[in-house]
Every structure is written in structure tokens, then in C-alpha cells.
Amino acid sequence: MHRSCSNCAANFEITPDDLAFLQKLSPQIGERTFALPEPTICPDCRLQRRMSWRMERCLYFRTCDATGKKILSVISLESPFKAFYHEAWYGDTWNALDYGRPYDFSRPFFEQFAELMRQVPLLALSITNVQNCDYVNQVGFSKNCYLIIEADYDQDCLYGYRIFYNKNCVDVLEVMHSERCYECIDCAKCYNLRFSQQCTQCVDSLFLYDCRSCTGCFGCVGMRQAQHCMFNQQLSKEQYESHLKSFDPCNPAHMNAARAQFEALKLKHPRKAFIGEQNENVTGNYIDESKDCSSSFGLRGCRDCRHCLYVREAKDCMDYLVWGDRAERIYDCECCGHNIQNLHFCCDCWDGSHDLLYCFQCVLNASNCFGCVGLQKGKYCILNKQYAQEEYEALVPKIIGHMQKSGEWGSFFPTTISPYAYNETAAQENFD
Ligand SMILES: [Zn+2]
Known part of the structure; x- marks a missing residue:
């Protein structure tokens, strides 16, 4: 069944399978089940609407409405909403039930909900179960981190986005279960890896792309279980170590030359049409x-x-x-x-x-x-x-x-x- 999005007019499809899925997700109140209506707007417009409630990195200094202390918050001082520092918000000095009010059947629900939101103190930052992480947002179960966004189960990490279960990582994006990584994107289970992307289980390496289980490699693309390789060439341990000794990551000329050679090698290798592993019957990326x-x-x-x-x-x-x-x-x-x-x-x-x-x-x-x-x-x-x-x-x-x-x-x-x-x-x- 094709539908026209009531927001952007794009065509989108709702299949009988989608309808069955909606039925499966219908909420239950007591013994009764309440049918979910078909969406009237397309998946992209629905995502855009959810995203308009997702604040990640516009952070403001303001005073906490509970303690008067200067804090960082997703709620600016000019905003009509109240913000509590997370320790105060999770504490027992206030009770959200004090703001309760009866439902008014003469007015729309969203209007009443919007009024309630403007009165109940909100979390200054979207965080739960953190220690020594005052400058993070959308973070849970983490310790000693600074400016990480959308992250869970991290320790001693700086400047990360969508990172989970890491230790001592800096400047990382989409990195999981890794330690001592720097400037890496979409890597998992890596240790001491730098300037790398789409790698799993790689150790003590620099400039890797789409590599698996590589140790002590430099500038390699698409390698599996390699050791002492440089730009996809096998070297002896001594040759590799001597090359590595002459490379100074603090020297911009060395870095630029390594990057240029690495990027040229990446262009020679075919890319996978889909990024992901160990899946069955999935679409997306x-x-x-x-x-x-x-x-x-x-x-x-x-x-x-x-x-x-x-x-x-x-x-x-x-x-x-x-x-x-x-x-x-x-x-x-x-x-x-x-x-x-x-x-x-x-x-x-x-x-x-x-x-x-x-x-x-x-x-x-x-x-x-x-x-x-x-x-x-x-x-x-x-x-x-x-x-x-x-x-x-x-x-x-x-x-x-x-x-x-x-x-x-x-x-x-x-x-x-x-x-x-x-x-x-x-x-x-x-x-x-
Ligand atoms: Zn739309």
C-alpha cells in the first residue's frame, strides 16, 4: 500500500507486514490493547521529528536551578525550562509528583504536556550513572571522561562520539571495546591503534583501513592477520622496526606523506557495498x-x-x-x-x-x-x-x-x- 506523506508529500510504503508489526507493538493498559494507527508521515519525516528532540552538542553554561552552581547544560539560561545538575536531579530533595495536575479533556494533550515540561526541572545533561564526567552529554555508565557524546561504559576517554566500552581513547568515532586508540573511526576490539578506520582486533598499528587481526602494521588496506606489513608489503621485523623508527608523527611532513600514500592505496581497493558482519536478513548499513x-x-x-x-x-x-x-x-x-x-x-x-x-x-x-x-x-x-x-x-x-x-x-x-x-x-x- 502506497501512502503520500502528509508532511513532505513523498510516497512511502506500508506493507501488510508493517501493519502486523504495528499490531504486535500495540500497547496494553490493564487487559485492553490499543491499536497503533498507521503512520501518516514517511520514515524520514518521522526520524526528523524524533531528532528535533535530540540535543547532542549545543552545550551552555548556566546556573543549576537546584543549587545555584555554575553548570554545563543542554538548556540555555534564556530557555523557559528549568535545569538541575544531575546529582541534584537524581537526589531526593525534590519530587516530580509535586507538579502533578488532572487531565483536562477540553484541551489537547500536547498543550498540557508542554506546560508540564516547562515546570518540572529537567536534567541539565542527558546522563546516568557517571563519575567525574561533568562535560559530557548523552552518556551513561562512564568514568573520568571529557567531551564524549552518545557514549556508554567508557573510562578515561576524551573527545569521542558514539563510543562504547572503551578505555583511554581520544578523538574516536564509533569505536567499541577498544583501548589506547587515537583518531579512529568504526573500529572494534583494537588496542593502540591510530589513524585507522573499519578495523577489528588490530593492535599496535597506524593508518589501517578495513583490516582484521593485524599486529604491528602501517598504512595497510584490507589485510587479514598480517604482521610487520607496510603499505601492504611484507617486511621483516627488523625492516619494519627501522622504518617505524624513522617515522615521527609529530612531524607534519612525515604525517602528510604517510596519509597521501595511505589514501592512494585505499583508492586501489574495492569497497564493500555493505558494512557489517554476522547478520542474517538485514537491510540498511x-x-x-x-x-x-x-x-x-x-x-x-x-x-x-x-x-x-x-x-x-x-x-x-x-x-x-x-x-x-x-x-x-x-x-x-x-x-x-x-x-x-x-x-x-x-x-x-x-x-x-x-x-x-x-x-x-x-x-x-x-x-x-x-x-x-x-x-x-x-x-x-x-x-x-x-x-x-x-x-x-x-x-x-x-x-x-x-x-x-x-x-x-x-x-x-x-x-x-x-x-x-x-x-x-x-x-x-x-x-x-
Ligand atoms: Zn515525509
Whole structure:
């Protein structure tokens, strides 16, 4: 079935398989299942909308609204939103339930949600479980890092983007399970590797491209299990060491000459049409160790996912931007992860949260909540107001009915109520 995007007018397809998948992801409230409507806008417009809620690197100095201290934040001082330094936000000196209010059936849901967001303190930076990492954003489970963005499980790393499980790495992009790497892109399980791209299990080497299990190599392309090779030529250990001794990475002339020779060699080698390994039935690019995933990019360890971007370890997800780390049944969400299930239309919800609809920054096992902001461990809340289970299960279906009538049900939060200016967000970086 072809559809015309109601936003950009592009044609896009919704297959019977997509409809069955939507049915599988439909949220449950109590005993009732609520059907997800077909998307009315194309996958690219849906991604752009999610990205307009993703702030990565426009960081401002401001005062913390809890402590008055000078902090770094994604919320500028001019912004109408309140920001708490993460230690204050995760602390017990405030309670998000104090901002609760009843649902008003005479007004659209998004209008009420936008008002709530302007009153509840937001996290100054999107971080969880970090130590000595005051200048990072979109980071979790890390220690002693500086200016890393979208990163988890890193230690002593500087200037990295989308890096996971690394130690002592500097200036790296898309690097995982590596140590002592510098200026590397898309590398995994490497040690002491520099100026390299698309390498796995390479050690003590410089200027490698698409190499696997190489040790002590320089300027090589497409090599497997090589040792003491220079520009794809086999040298003896002594020859290699003598060449390496004469190379000074601090000398621009040496660096320029090495780069030029390396780039020339790269051009001679055919490139793979698809980047990724150990997959079964996947479409997209940069996918590893995944099965039955379509139209997705930057996946690792995923099953049954479609239209997902930068997601690791996830199952049964659609329209999901960033993260994972044991995530199941996630639909139209941004920046959610770490042991999460059944999230729909949520942003920044993590650490054991499950069964949430339209929530922002609800964390630490928050569950069965609708339209909430900043809840930690909350349950059966609507617009930050506490209900009994029976009340919650009776009221949410009425709100969904109200949103179906207003046309709000089944879509992520609109760009117009994002806490960030559009030109600060990932949407600006990727779509304009
Ligand atoms: Zn569109």
C-alpha cells in the first residue's frame, strides 16, 4: 500500500507486514490493547521529528536551578525550562509528583504536556550513572571522561562520539571495546591503534583501513592477520622496526606523506557495498550481529527491528532513535535504553523503565505512566499525578480516545514543543 506523506508529500510504503508489526507493538493498559494507527508521515519525516528532540552538542553554561552552581547544560539560561545538575536531579530533595495536575479533556494533550515540561526541572545533561564526567552529554555508565557524546561504559576517554566500552581513547568515532586508540573511526576490539578506520582486533598499528587481526602494521588496506606489513608489503621485523623508527608523527611532513600514500592505496581497493558482519536478513548499513532487521542503520545485536538508528541489543522495535542495551518492544522513541520494555512515544526514559506512553525523562524503573515528566520509580501516574491502578487503567483509555479524536494519538511529540530550538538538535545536523 502506497501512502503520500502528509508532511513532505513523498510516497512511502506500508506493507501488510508493517501493519502486523504495528499490531504486535500495540500497547496494553490493564487487559485492553490499543491499536497503533498507521503512520501518516514517511520514515524520514518521522526520524526528523524524533531528532528535533535530540540535543547532542549545543552545550551552555548556566546556573543549576537546584543549587545555584555554575553548570554545563543542554538548556540555555534564556530557555523557559528549568535545569538541575544531575546529582541534584537524581537526589531526593525534590519530587516530580509535586507538579502533578488532572487531565483536562477540553484541551489537547500536547498543550498540557508542554506546560508540564516547562515546570518540572529537567536534567541539565542527558546522563546516568557517571563519575567525574561533568562535560559530557548523552552518556551513561562512564568514568573520568571529557567531551564524549552518545557514549556508554567508557573510562578515561576524551573527545569521542558514539563510543562504547572503551578505555583511554581520544578523538574516536564509533569505536567499541577498544583501548589506547587515537583518531579512529568504526573500529572494534583494537588496542593502540591510530589513524585507522573499519578495523577489528588490530593492535599496535597506524593508518589501517578495513583490516582484521593485524599486529604491528602501517598504512595497510584490507589485510587479514598480517604482521610487520607496510603499505601492504611484507617486511621483516627488523625492516619494519627501522622504518617505524624513522617515522615521527609529530612531524607534519612525515604525517602528510604517510596519509597521501595511505589514501592512494585505499583508492586501489574495492569497497564493500555493505558494512557489517554476522547478520542474517538485514537491510540498511553499519549493522552487525543482527537478524531480521530492515531499513536500519548503526545496529548491533538486534532482532526484528525496522526504521531504527544507532540501537544496540534490541528486539521488536520500530522507529527507534538511539540506544537499546536490552530494549524490547520500543516504538517511536528517542534516547531510551538499559533494560526497558514497552515504551511508546517516549524520550529520555531509561534504567529499567517499562510500559510508558508519552513520557519524558522518566527513569529508574518508572512504569505504567502516561504523559509524565521527570519521574523516578513512578507508577500509575498521569501528567505527574498519582492514581490507584484501577483509576489509571480507567482514565488512560479515555485519554487515548480523546487523543484519537484530536489526531494526537499514535505520533511522537511534535517538534513545536521540543525543549530545544530546532537548530540545536540532531534534526538540524542531519536534515538541513
Ligand atoms: Zn515525509
